[in-house]
Amino acid sequence: MNAQTTSTSADAGAGTTPAPAPSPAPVTVIGLGNMGSALAAALRDRGHPTTVWNRSPEKAKPLADRGAHVASTPEEAVAASGLVLACVLDYDALHTVLDPLAEAGGLAGKSLVNLTSGSPEQADAMAAWADAHGAGYLDGGIMTTPPGVGNPEMMFLYSGSEDVLDAHRPVLAALGDPLYLGARPGLASLYDSALLGLMWATFTGWLHGTAMVTAxxxxxxxxxxxxxxxxxxxxxxxxxxxxxxxxxxxxxxxxxxxxxxxxxxxxxxxxxxxxxxxxxxxxxxxxxxxxxxxxxxxxxxxxxxxxxxxxxxxx
Ligand SMILES: NC(=O)c1ccc[n+]([C@@H]2O[C@H](COP(=O)([O-])OP(=O)(O)OC[C@H]3O[C@@H](n4cnc5c(N)ncnc54)[C@H](OP(=O)(O)O)[C@@H]3O)[C@@H](O)[C@H]2O)c1
Structure with a gap:
C-alpha cells in the first residue's frame, strides 16, 4: 500500500475518505531490443497497461507473459495509448517504423517520448517532425544499461516538451529518475554524448593505470x-x-x-x-x-x- 492509499484513524475520525490512487496510465513501447524490453518490463511490473510492438515479433513473448498486449502493427500499438515510448536502434529505424503511420495521421494528439540514441541535431529534427504530425515530443537519454531500468537512482535525461514530461511524469518515473534539461530537444542527446565521453575517458584512464599497477x-x-x-x-x-x-x-x-x-x-x-x-x-x-x-x-x-x-x- 503506498502513501496515497494509506488511511489513518485520524482520517476516519474526521470523516474524510482518502482519494483513490490513480490507476497506472496506459503506455505503448515501440522496440523490444535489450533496452526496449527492459522499459516495457519495468512498466508492466508497476502495473501500467502496456502495449508493445517489435519488428521481430518473437521478442514480445516475454512481455506477453508479463501481461503486455502485443500489437501486430505499429499503427495498432500507437493507437492503444496516449503515451508512446520509442526505443529502436537508430533514427533511420525510427522513421522506418513511424513514418507510414504518421503520414496517415496516427500520431496526432499523441505524446512521443523518444529514447532512441542519436545526435542533438537528429533530436531537434525529430521534434520538428513530430510537431508537424501533431504529436508532443520529448527526447530522452537513458543513463544506464537494461538491468538498471526501474532503479530510481538511475538518470533518464529529458529535453523538449516539458508539458509532455509533466503529463506523464508518473509513468516516466517508473523507469528511473527523470531529469529535465530544457526545451531544446537536442539537449538530452548532447548531455548523453558528453557523459558517455566522460565515462570512456575515465574507463580508459582507469584501465591504463590498472595495466601499469598490475604489471x-x-x-x-x-x-x-x-x-x-x-x-x-x-x-x-x-x-x-x-x-x-x-x-x-x-x-x-x-x-x-x-x-x-x-x-x-x-x-x-x-x-x-x-x-x-x-x-x-x-x-x-x-x-x-x-x-x-x-x-x-x-x-x-x-x-x-x-x-x-x-x-x-x-x-
Ligand atoms: N542497451 C543499452 O545499454 C542502452 C543504453 C542507453 C541507450 N540505449 C539505446 O537504446 C536503443 C536500443 O538499444 P538496444 O540495446 O535495445 O539495442 P538492440 O538490442 O540491438 O535492439 C534494437 C532494436 O531496434 C529494432 N530495429 C533495428 N532496426 C530496425 C528497423 N530497421 N526497423 C524496425 N526496428 C528496428 C530492433 O528490432 P529487431 O528486434 O526486429 O531487430 C530492436 O527492437 C539504441 O538507440 C541504444 O543506443 C541502449
Missing amino acids: DGPSATEFTRVALRWLTGAVSGFMTTYAPQVDAGRYPGDDATVDVQIATIDHLVHAARARGVDDTLPGLLKSTMERAAAKGHGQDSYASVIEVLRNPVAR
Missing part, C-alpha cells in the same frame, strides 16, 4: 579501491572548483598550474614505458596541456585546457 603485482581490485577513493573524493572536488572558473573564463593557478602538471605527466609516461604499457593516452594528455601552455596558460589551472578544446583549429 608490478597488485591486483586490479586492489588498485580500483584506491582509484575510486581518488575519483569520488579528490577529483570530483577539483571538478567542482574548476567549473566556475570555466564559466568565468578565468583560471587562477593557485592550486596546481598547467606547467607543473606537464612536468608531472612525464613520470606517468616514463612509468608506462618502463612496464611496456601503451603510452598513447598520457602522450595525448601531455600534448593537450602543452598546447594550453603555448597559448599562455602555463601558470593557469588545469581548467584552462578548455581553451584548447574549444578552439582546436588554433593549434
